[in-house]
Structures are given as structure tokens and as C-alpha cells.
Amino acid sequence: MMAHKFSTSYLEDSVALFHFYKKMAERAMEQVTDEQLFATLDEEMNSIAIIVKHMTGNMRSRWTDFLTSDGEKPDRNRDAEFVDPPATRGELLRRWNQGWDSIFHALDPLTDSDLERKVTIRGEPHSVMQAINRQIAHYAYHCGQIVFLAKHFKASEWKSLSVPRNKSGEFNRRVLAGEASQR
Numbered sequence: 720m721m722a723h724k725f726s727t728s729y730l731e732d733s734v735a736l737f738h739f740y741k742k743m744a745e746r747a748m749e750q751v752t753d754e755q756l757f758a759t760l761d762e763e764m765n766s767i768a769i770i771v772k773h774m775t776g777n778m779r780s781r782w783t784d785f786l787t788s789d790g791e792k793p794d795r796n797r798d799a800e801f802v803d804p805p806a807t808r809g810e811l812l813r814r815w816n817q818g819w820d821s822i823f824h825a826l827d828p829l830t831d832s833d834l835e836r837k838v839t840i841r842g843e844p845h846s847v848m849q850a851i852n853r854q855i856a857h858y859a860y861h862c863g864q865i866v867f868l869a870k871h872f873k874a875s876e877w878k879s880l881s882v883p884r885n886k887s888g889e890f891n892r893r894v895l896a897g898e899a900s901q902r
Contacts, residue, residue, distance in 0.1 A: 729831070733851050748771075755767070755869070756768045768805065772814070778818035779818060780792045785838065786838060835848070
């Protein structure tokens with residue numbers, strides 16, 4: 720669960736959201752077997768590994784030279800992101816961490832004055848804030864897919880990433896007692 724911290728800083732909140740979605744997907748991936756990382760539900764579905772490969776390709780493209788070059792790099796082959804995932808969990812997680820590192824490396828030096836700067840993605844102008852919002856939404860979508868697939872594969876063995884089913888009353892009592900943030 721995301722620890723809530725009051726903030727009026729858009730950048731601080733955005734970085735916290737990126738960390739939240741990264742951790743959520745990692746907690747889901749930790750629950751599945753290596754085989755399940757690469758499994759698909761049908762021929763039209765992506766595996767967790769393919770979703771990770773796509774996300775990291777997007778991250779490399781969007782966040783490398785974020786302020787100075789188009790977010791769609793000429794050497795990106797988006798279609799190739801949906802085939803031939805890394806062969807092992809270790810390689811998959813190495814790429815995963817490299818992708819997220821590119822985000823944090825790009826965002827860490829930014830200040831509020833950078834939010835109105837113009838960047839381009841696929842030739843379209845975006846403010847830095849719009850570009851960040853676009854990527855938060857994109858990664859949240861795919862992290863949700865990862866969680867969905869992991870939960871499907873684990874079924875009754877799934878360990879909830881938030882408030883467990885049929886436990887909201889207990890959770891609410893803990894929140895009111897000031898205990899929930901100490902989990």
C-alpha cells in the first residue's frame with residue numbers, strides 16, 4: 720500500500736507514484752513462478768515478461784535525453800517488444816530496473832520551473848507535466864496487467880497487495896486507530 724504523504728509538489732508526488740507502481744508490480748511478480756512469468760492466457764494475450772519488455776523499451780525511449788530529444792527514439796522497435804522476452808527472471812528484472820532507473824534519473828534533477836518546458840513525443844509537443852502524466856497512466860495500466868496476470872496464476876494462493884478481500888472492516892478499524900500506516 721502506498722504510504723500517503725501530503726504534498727503540494729507535483730514532481731514529488733509523480734516520483735512517489737512511479738515508485739508505487741514499480742513496487743506493486745514487483746510484489747506481484749515475486750509471487751509467480753518463473754514459468755508463470757512467461758505464460759499467456761491465450762494467443763492474443765501478453766505474458767508478464769512481454770509486458771515488462773514493452774514497458775522497459777518505452778521507458779528507455781521516453782526518458783533517455785528526456786528534455787532534449789523526442790520521446791520516441793529512432794532506434795526503438797516497438798513491435799519487437801512484443802516477441803522474444805528475456806529468457807530468465809534475472810535478465811527480465813535487470814531490464815526492469817534499468818527502465819525504472821532511466822525514469823528516476825530523468826526526473827531527479829527537475830524542478831517546478833521545468834514543468835512548463837516543452838518536450839516532444841512522436842513529434843507532438845507536450846509540457847513536461849503532460850509527458851509525466853502520460854507515462855504515469857501508461858505504466859499504471861501495464862502494472863495493473865501484471866498484477867491481474869499474477870493474481871490469476873496464483874488464484875487462492877494470492878497475497879493481496881492492498882486491502883485483502885473481506886478485510887476492509889478490519890482495515891478501516893486499523894486506520895481509525897492509527898495502525899494501518901504501520902503495516
